[in-house]
Amino acid sequence: MTTPDDAHSAPTLETRRLCLRVHSVSDFEDCAAMWSDPQVMRYLSGRPFTREESWARLLRYIGHWQLLGFGFWVVREKTTGRFVGEVGLADLRRDLQPSIDGAPEIGWVLSPWAHGNGFATEAASAALGWIATRFGPLRTVCIIHPENSASLSVAQKCSFTEFARTTYKDSPIILFERVPSPKDPSPR
Numbered sequence: 001m002t003t004p005d006d007a008h009s010a011p012t013l014e015t016r017r018l019c020l021r022v023h024s025v026s027d028f029e030d031c032a033a034m035w036s037d038p039q040v041m042r043y044l045s046g047r048p049f050t051r052e053e054s055w056a057r058l059l060r061y062i063g064h065w066q067l068l069g070f071g072f073w074v075v076r077e078k079t080t081g082r083f084v085g086e087v088g089l090a091d092l093r094r095d096l097q098p099s100i101d102g103a104p105e106i107g108w109v110l111s112p113w114a115h116g117n118g119f120a121t122e123a124a125s126a127a128l129g130w131i132a133t134r135f136g137p138l139r140t141v142c143i144i145h146p147e148n149s150a151s152l153s154v155a156q157k158c159s160f161t162e163f164a165r166t167t168y169k170d171s172p173i174i175l176f177e178r179v180p181s182p183k184d185p186s187p188r
Helices: 025-035 051-068 119-135 149-157
Strands: 018-021 072-077 083-090 105-110 140-144 161-168 171-178
Touching: 018 119, 025 051, 025 072, 025 083, 025 105, 051 083, 072 119, 083 119, 105 119, 119 149, 140 149
Parallel strands: 105 140
Antiparallel strands: 018 072, 072 083, 083 105, 140 171, 161 171
């Protein structure tokens, strides 16, 4: 499922339909188009991102891999190479209560054409499997707007459970966690 990697490089993950790989400059136009789409941003910031904000996000993803040994992947269809979106894990040091610091936060964002195809669940499951194998069983978290029914469904399918409701940047959110079970894989 993964290609060889060291502590600070992103592995390439493959699922039945998807390829998850580290971002590169060549992904920027696809990423910027996705992040500037009002439909995509509806439950995230509520406003489309500028190209500058999308560029900063791409650099942040690459920095996560360099500093923490985990991060976000660009997701593409295996058969066509078509851009699906982004999925991964981050330590964003969010200013919210209760704190989620210390737990990798998973996130997924897909281009509108890819919604409703099960891609988010497929990619998130691959990312969660990878981090459990890489770092051992650990608690992971995610935050979701309460009206984002598609993401709420993905979280449930990936075994996340609600543990708090709060606000983040003046928007309501639900905090979810996925607590490891004794059956989860040990690190390599």
